[in-house]
Amino acid sequence: MSPMPYMTVGFSRKTKWFAPFSWVIRATQWTPYSHVYVRYVDPVTTKQMVYQASAGMTHMVSWEHFRARNTSVYEFSIPVPLDMWPSLLGLMQSHLAVPYGWKQAAKMWWLDLIGSRRGMDDGTRHMVCSEAVTYLLMLLGYDVQREPDRMTPKHIFDLISGEHNGIQ
Numbered sequence: 607m608s609p610m611p612y613m614t615v616g617f618s619r620k621t622k623w624f625a626p627f628s629w630v631i632r633a634t635q636w637t638p639y640s641h642v643y644v645r646y647v648d649p650v651t652t653k654q655m656v657y658q659a660s661a662g663m664t665h666m667v668s669w670e671h672f673r674a675r676n677t678s679v680y681e682f683s684i685p686v687p688l689d690m691w692p693s694l695l696g697l698m699q700s701h702l703a704v705p706y707g708w709k710q711a712a713k714m715w716w717l718d719l720i721g722s723r724r725g726m727d728d729g730t731r732h733m734v735c736s737e738a739v740t741y742l743l744m745l746l747g748y749d750v751q752r753e754p755d756r757m758t759p760k761h762i763f764d765l766i767s768g769e770h771n772g773i774q
Contacts, residue, residue, distance in 0.1 A: 611688065614645040615739060616656075616681040617763055621674075635760040639679040642739050642759040644698075645669060649691065657698045659738040664704040682766050686746065697745055707732030710755060736762055 617639035620628045631640035643658040654669035686694065710732050733755075739762055740754040752761060 612683045612685050613694070613742075614681050614683055615743075615762065615766055616643050616645055616678050617641065617759055618643065618676040618678045621677050631759070635758060637760050637763070639759060639763075641676065642735050642762050643672070644739055644742060645672075645681070646694075649695070657738070657742075659704070659706055659733045659735045662706050664701045664706075664733050664738050666698070666702070680763070680767075684743075684746065684766065690746065693745060694742060697741060701733065701738060701741070704731070704733045704738075707734045707737070707755075710734055710737075735759065 617637075618641045619625070619632065619639050620641075625640075628640040632638065641658070641660065643656050643660075645654060645656050647653070648655050655666050656669055656672040657666050658664070658672075736757040736759050737754045740750055740757040743762070743765070744750055744754065748765060750757065750765065
């Protein structure tokens with residue numbers, strides 16, 4: 607079966623009550639979400655999968671597994687030409703198991719707090735969720751105005767929310 611002609615960019619928060627990292631992100635960005643992910647249909651298994659940087663690394667999990675631990679707040683359907691799927695899936699696979707950027711997340715928070723637009727100079731050695739999604743959006747031709755390692759979930763929301771209808 608061919609992959610669906612779109613991917614879904616979603617914004618979520620942890621389902622469990624005690625999630626201090628999520629609290630900090632939501633409080634500092636003034637958003638009801640703390641995480642961004644990509645949901646798509648795997649072209650081989652036809653199962654819905656989630657690509658994300660979370661829980662210590664960049665990885666893929668089933669949609670069922672993801673929903674058991676997270677609450678989706680917003681989702682946006684992004685059209686993807688069929689000839690772009692091999693490149694998108696290849697990019698996702700090339701970033702699997704990249705360690706989560708804990709220090710990067712803290713540095714992003716600090717640089718945003720002081721109003722700096724300086725990059726992290728980390729490349730893809732470590733990733734946060736928004737950076738992983740930003741690389742996919744750039745591949746699809748989105749004009750990202752910041753370095754990928756400085757994008758936050760709110761930056762991605764602002765980038766795509768005006769262009770696509772939100773779905774729940």
